[in-house]
Amino acid sequence: MRHTKVKDLLNSTTTLQEVNAKGWVRTFRNNQFIALNDGSTIKNIQCVVDFENTPDEVLKRITTGAAVSVTGSLVESKGAGQKYEIKVAKLEILGDSDPEKFPMQPKKHSLEFLRENAHLRVRTNAFGAIMRIRSVLSFAVHNYFQQKGFVYVNTPIITGADAEGAGEMFQVTSLPLENLPKTEEGTIDYKKDFFGKHTNLTVSGQLEGETFAMALGQIYTFGPTFRAENSNTSRHLAEFWMIEPEVAFNDLDANMDLAEDFIQYVIKYALNNCGDDLKFLEGRLLEEEKSKPQAERSEMTLLEKLNFVLENNFKRVSYTEAIDILRESTPNKKKKFSYIINEWGADLQSEHERYLVEKHFKCPVILFDYPSNIKAFYMRLNEDGKTVRAMDILFPGIGEIVGGSQREERFDVLVEKMKALGIDEKELSWYLDTRRFGSAVHSGFGLGFERLVLFVTGMSNIRDVIPFPRTPGSADF
Known part of the structure; x- marks a missing residue:
């Protein structure tokens, strides 16, 4: 018979004569009670084994991490905490697990240990919850833009353009590194490379996205991006996903309206569809908070923080006004900030944004x-x-989550800005064409998807909200 998801069994409105469930053993108590989880929900379903009529060799194989199939009747649970349990009539071991070697034992593990076992960490409650929320948020992103009539555009992963102008990009080449071809001047001859030019992994799909916005009106990208920044911090990844809408005829005010509406929508969607997972993560964070000094504890629980974003209009403040506020603030005057604000023009840090x-x-x-x-x-x-x-x-708690702008639509002004920064006009001639032919006011923004997942789940390290983190010195799995 076909198996039923644990989530559906727990949400059943009635007992059932015969059901089949398949999943992984979280715990096995007293040679009788299996806590079974199949990933469909953070909750386990209790399976009661008839241990008196089950061979010892089978009972010994019911270990943490083992994959099993159970068939029996769905009955009202005699224990607290769940409405139903499965009274097992037939049990089959689908895949054994060595209890002495399986890393994900039913105990508290450090996040660092779990990162070292990223291929198995999703079997824990915390990471199962995080990845389900990530999936729901991803769907919400597409749902929002599709409902608004945006066109989904897949921009290139390999590019010759540096959207940010920072130059911190991963180079893509098929040239033999042990014997690089050289020009007469002694430089690397990229004409002999696969694409016939110097190419990199993209840091943003924005520039290409603009070209489509100037034909299709409103578009969005949602894909992988790469930064070769040697930053070993809790906020940086070398590979991450970016959401980037671009809208023709939108000025900055309309861009801010779109960004605020979008981000409130996806957070509300998560709240409405990830209740059990968010409640679990909130409890986990509350436990963590107890070990911190009082001054370092968060003023809001996870759910309070998410509702804080939904229930408050976003305050719009000019950079100039913000600098005045920060300069006159108590932590700045008492030099409590790590980066003191002295004058207009300072690049704001996370501590300033959070203040x-x-x-x-x-x-x-x-x-x-x-x-x-x-x-x-x-x-x-x-x-x-x-x-x-x-x-x-x-x-709150994270600082910047979205960055965007009204784009420079004036050809001559854009060219002058590029010259001042030493950006080659020939390399971006295709980009300038959008200003040569039918230019118009347009705007867009970028949202790092992992930064969004970080905020919604309440996790403190961005490496814990992506399946397999890529960071300096680490490209495992």
Whole structure:
């Protein structure tokens, strides 16, 4: 017979004569009670084995991590905590697990240990919950944009363009590294490479996305991006996923409206569809908080933090106003900030962003009109000649979660900005064509998907919200 998911069995409205469930043993108590989980829910279903009529050699194989199939009747549970359990009539071992070698024993493991066993960590309650939430958030992203009439565009992973201008990219080559071909000048001859030019893994699909927005009106990308930053921090990954909408005829105000509506939608979707997983992660975080000094404890639980974003309008504040607030703030005057704010033009750090959200405004914040010299070349220059139409959305506990801008639609201004930064016009001639032929006001933003999952799950390290993290010195699995 076909097996039924544990989630559906637990949500059944009636007892059933015969059911089959398949999954992995979480625990086996008293040679009688199996806690079975199949990944469909964080909850286990209790399976009661007739140990008196089950051969000892079978009972010995029911170990943590083993895959089993159980057939029997779904009956009302005699124990607390769940409505139903399975009274087992037939048990089959589908896959044995060595109890002495299986790493994911039913006990508390450190997150570092679990990262070292990323291929098995999803069998724990915490990582099962995180990955189910990640899946639901991914669906919510597509659902939002599809309902709004956006076109989903797959932008290149291999590119010759550096969208950010930072140059911290992974090079793609088929040249023999032990015997690189050289030009007469002694430089690497990229004409002999696979693509006939120097190419890299993309850091963003934005530039290509703009070309489609200028024909299809409103588009979004959702794909992998890569940064070769040697940053071993809890906020950085070398490989991550980016969500990047681009909309023709949207100015910065409309861009902020879109970003706020979008992010509230996906968070609400997670709250409505991941209740059990979020409740578990909230309890896990509350336990962690108990071990921290009082001053370092969060003022909000996980669910309170998510509802905080939904129940508060995002406060829109200019960069200039934010700098004035920060400069006059108590932690700045008492030098409690690691990066002291002395003058206009400073690049804000996470501590500043969190102060604005958590202490000063006490709501999500959108900062806009940043100094042009700390933002990318493609952002529209304001009339003051020193700021650009950029915007960042700041959240509690995490700081910046979204970055975007109104794009520079004026051909001559964009060319001058590129010249000033030494960006080769020929390399981006295709990008400039969108300004040569039918240019119009347009805007967009980028949201690092892992940063979103980090916020929604309440995890503190971005390596714990992606299946297989890629970081400096680590590309395992």
